[in-house]
Amino acid sequence: MFRKKIPALYLFLAAILGSLLTVVSINYATKSAAEDKKKPGEQMGEARRKDGSVNIRRDVRNYKFISPIISADPVEESEMLQGIKSRIAEFIAKEKSNGSLLSASVYLKEFQGGNWMAINPAETYNPGSLLKVGVLITYLRMAENDKNLLDKEVVYQGERGFVYPVEHYTDDTVLEGHKYKVNELLRYMIRNSDNRATVFLESHMDTTIFKQEFDDMGITKPRFNDPYYALNVVEYSMMLRALYNAGYLRKRASENALSMLAESNFSKGLLRELPRGLTVSHKFGESGDATLHELHESGIVYISGKPYMITIMTKGDDWEKLSADIGHISRMAYDEMISGVYSQR
Numbered sequence: 001m002f003r004k005k006i007p008a009l010y011l012f013l014a015a016i017l018g019s020l021l022t023v024v025s026i027n028y029a030t031k032s033a034a035e036d037k038k039k040p041g042e043q044m045g046e047a048r049r050k051d052g053s054v055n056i057r058r059d060v061r062n063y064k065f066i067s068p069i070i071s072a073d074p075v076e077e078s079e080m081l082q083g084i085k086s087r088i089a090e091f092i093a094k095e096k097s098n099g100s101l102l103s104a105s106v107y108l109k110e111f112q113g114g115n116w117m118a119i120n121p122a123e124t125y126n127p128g129s130l131l132k133v134g135v136l137i138t139y140l141r142m143a144e145n146d147k148n149l150l151d152k153e154v155v156y157q158g159e160r161g162f163v164y165p166v167e168h169y170t171d172d173t174v175l176e177g178h179k180y181k182v183n184e185l186l187r188y189m190i191r192n193s194d195n196r197a198t199v200f201l202e203s204h205m206d207t208t209i210f211k212q213e214f215d216d217m218g219i220t221k222p223r224f225n226d227p228y229y230a231l232n233v234v235e236y237s238m239m240l241r242a243l244y245n246a247g248y249l250r251k252r253a254s255e256n257a258l259s260m261l262a263e264s265n266f267s268k269g270l271l272r273e274l275p276r277g278l279t280v281s282h283k284f285g286e287s288g289d290a291t292l293h294e295l296h297e298s299g300i301v302y303i304s305g306k307p308y309m310i311t312i313m314t315k316g317d318d319w320e321k322l323s324a325d326i327g328h329i330s331r332m333a334y335d336e337m338i339s340g341v342y343s344q345r
Contacts, residue, residue: 053075053076054114055072055074055075056069057069057072057217058247059248061216068247068248069247070217070245070247071238071242071247072114073114073116074114077117077118078114080113081108081115081116081117081336084117084336085108085117087332088106089119091325091329092106092119092329095321095325100316100318100321100325101315101316102292102315102317103123103315104119104313104314104325105118105119105232105313105314106118106233106310106312106313107119107121107233107310107311109241109308109310110306110307110337111244111306118234121232121233121234122232124230125230125232125313126228126229126287126294127231127285127287128286128287128296129193129198129284129285130236130283131222132189132190132193132285133190133240133257134210134222134239135189135205136186136257136260137213137239137257138205138206138209139182140253140257141253142205143253149182150181150182150183151182151183152182153179153181154179154181154182154204155177155179156176156177156178156185156197156200157176157177158199162199164196164199167195167286169268169284171191171192171193171194171265172188172192173188173194173197174188174194174196174200185201186260187260187263190264190283193265193266193284213248217239218235219236219239232313233311236298237311239298240261240283240299240300243258243281244307258281258300261281261282261300264281264283266282266283266297268323268327269284269326270284270297270326270327270330271327272323272324273327273328274301274330274334278302280300280302281299281302282299283298283299284296284297286319291317293318293319294315295323296312296313296314296326297311297326298310298311299311303334303337303338306337308333310329310330310333312329312330314326
């Protein structure tokens with residue numbers, strides 16, 4: 001075997017590099033061990049670690065050999081998005097001053113570079129039908145253990161005596177006594193935001209899995225029939241982000257979920273001012289009473305192979321003004337992501 005003679009200079013440089021890598025590795029391991037300890041106030045099951053300038057959340061289910069990443073984010077908001085943040089904040093302030101809005105929160109994240117920003121992230125809202133995405137994730141988790149679950153046929157029967165919430169935005173609903181596959185009921189729940197399909201699915205789902213997924217993602221655990229249950233805009237955004245990253249469900253299941261969300265019939269919010277034909281996986285939610293309305297929407301917008309996600313949560317007294325404001329904020333973000341963020345790379 002031939003041996004190639006290595007110059008002494010190369011050996012010297014390799015020795016220095018090896019020493020530096022050893023020091024970096026020791027410092028990194030020490031820092032990671034300290035930061036892996038759970039911070040006060042973090043929910044059970046939350047696996048958040050700060051590696052350098054990145055927050056990492058991992059799926060902490062009982063895996064023996066793996067630890068899937070649910071999300072990874074720079075610790076600080078992106079300087080690149082501060083311009084659009086200021087413009088959206090100014091628009092919200094104007095709408096609040098003229099009475100169109102009581103409050104609004106926005107979370108915007110582009111996936112390619114991980115840049116993100118949040119406006120009014122501490123404000124909490126009743127998520128309403130946004131939680132249907134949690135029910136969808138639960139059934140896809142259940143289907144991991146029962147491969148035939150989604151194709152099972154069931155007869156829809158409404159809950160006797162159950163008072164369904166009053167809906168401002170309505171669509172086609174399931175019919176009493178008709179047969180549906182579980183997958184069809186999930187589509188009614190997501191595409192049409194059908195409360196009847198949702199209540200039926202909730203009554204047959206594994207609630208332990210449902211509640212655990214909120215812990216796993218670091219979202220405030222839901223309390224059934226609690227009118228005061230509330231989330232902030234950053235918390236809720238974790239659901240669609242987990243689907244996009246495919247770090248919580250299997251890849252095929254995550255793809256199925258986002259494909260279903262892309263079929264949503266709701267077009268009066270995020271899609272209102274966006275170009276027709278644009279692919280958006282999204283879900284809206286409404287709640288409130290006769291005097292105070294809440295309208296929210298969260299979605300992943302697929303542009304030129306460089307998707308971004310946006311969640312907008314609002315409170316006010318006029319449904320049309322809320323939906324119009326969501327639509328305009330969505331358009332502002334879209335214009336920025338098309339002509340601003342990506343053009344700078």
